[in-house]
Amino acid sequence: MLEQISIADFQPHLNETFSIRFTPEATHPAQLTQVTPWSHGSDKYRQPFTLELETDLKGQYYLQGMFVLVHPEHGDLELFMVPIGPGGNGMRYEVVFS
Numbered sequence: 001m002l003e004q005i006s007i008a009d010f011q012p013h014l015n016e017t018f019s020i021r022f023t024p025e026a027t028h029p030a031q032l033t034q035v036t037p038w039s040h041g042s043d044k045y046r047q048p049f050t051l052e053l054e055t056d057l058k059g060q061y062y063l064q065g066m067f068v069l070v071h072p073e074h075g076d077l078e079l080f081m082v083p084i085g086p087g088g089n090g091m092r093y094e095v096v097f098s
Helices: none
Strands: 017-023 026-037 049-055 065-071 075-086 091-097
Touching: 017 049
Parallel strands: none
Antiparallel strands: 017 026, 017 065, 026 049, 049 091, 065 075, 075 091
């Protein structure tokens, strides 16, 4: 499933709110704040890109790891997410598709 995901699956959803399931008991809203194509990459697979999501987590955050992003068309996507620092509303997470 993930091998079929491309930047086009996220660009129309910029600034929309997704959900991230960090644990079975902890799901938080997350706004898709950036969808950034890389300037280089392989034409054989897909253009690499990065997502940035800002959660409502203030004063706490989850360490990097595999978490579930709920996508409006593709459903549950298990992705590796890295906390990259606080934003205006909460902790920001980065996801890289290479």
